[in-house]
């Protein structure tokens with residue numbers, strides 16, 4: 226579904242060119258949950274921008290669903306570390322926002338507002354926010370806002386969900402709660418995911434495949450399949466095999482940081 230082949234990305238930079246990625250190759254199958262981990266500044270966000278078509282590769286190719294990426298990718302939904310809810314809109318209105326912007330929903334919006342509203346409410350119910358639809362974001366906790374942000378990313382039924390450290394700003398308990406929310410949404414809706422994270426336990430719990438990047442200029446130095454069967458419960462994180470996986474990933478990242 227997603228293919229990066231031998232991708233190089235060089236930013237012009239204010240004090241001279243900065244090569245963020247060099248020779249990056251990564252493939253993600255349809256419906257797969259992929260995680261990308263690596264040292265700080267290795268180009269993870271750059272990789273996300275390339276897949277969503279916000280920037281073009283300097284060399285190599287990026288394709289989504291067999292189509293070369295040449296501009297913003299319509300099949301993708303996105304969520305980031307900060308929920309970035311619009312404070313003057315209620316939670317429900319925030320979740321419905323993409324339907325006012327993204328075609329083909331945009332042209333149908335005024336006619337089908339009732340049906341769209343039902344769709345947004347259904348998603349809010351899945352993430353446990355049904356009763357909070359008419360609240361404003363500033364009346365809710367960070368975890369609740371991040372749940373709403375996942376709904377907003379999924380409201381236009383994207384086939385690809387791009388997540389750039391979506392839970393990094395949350396406390397450990399809320400983060401684990403949200404892992405469960407994301408796991409359930411993914412199992413129910415079947416989209417493909419690329420999750421950028423610094424949290425190796427998060428990657429191990431959620432992903433089918435974990436791609437480890439080298440220090441800048443980033444490339445994928447290892448791809449690990451996560452062997453734990455699904456559906457996964459949080460208990461999986463306490464298995465010795467899980468701890469061993471996290472250790473191996475941590476060692477690999479330490480190694481690539483030292484090599485930089």
Ligand SMILES: Nc1ncnc2c1ncn2[C@@H]1O[C@H](COP(=O)(O)OP(=O)(O)OP(=O)(O)O)[C@@H](O)[C@H]1O
Pocket residue numbers: 236237238239243244245264265266267268269270271272441
């Ligand atoms: N617009 C830009 N111009 C110049 N350099 C940039 C630009 N954007 C990113 N970079 C540089 O490219 C490298 C990769 O950046 P990127 O944000 O993709 O890394 P990252 O892995 O997401 O970082 P982090 O883990 O800290 O979030 C960094 O060294 C960064 O300083």
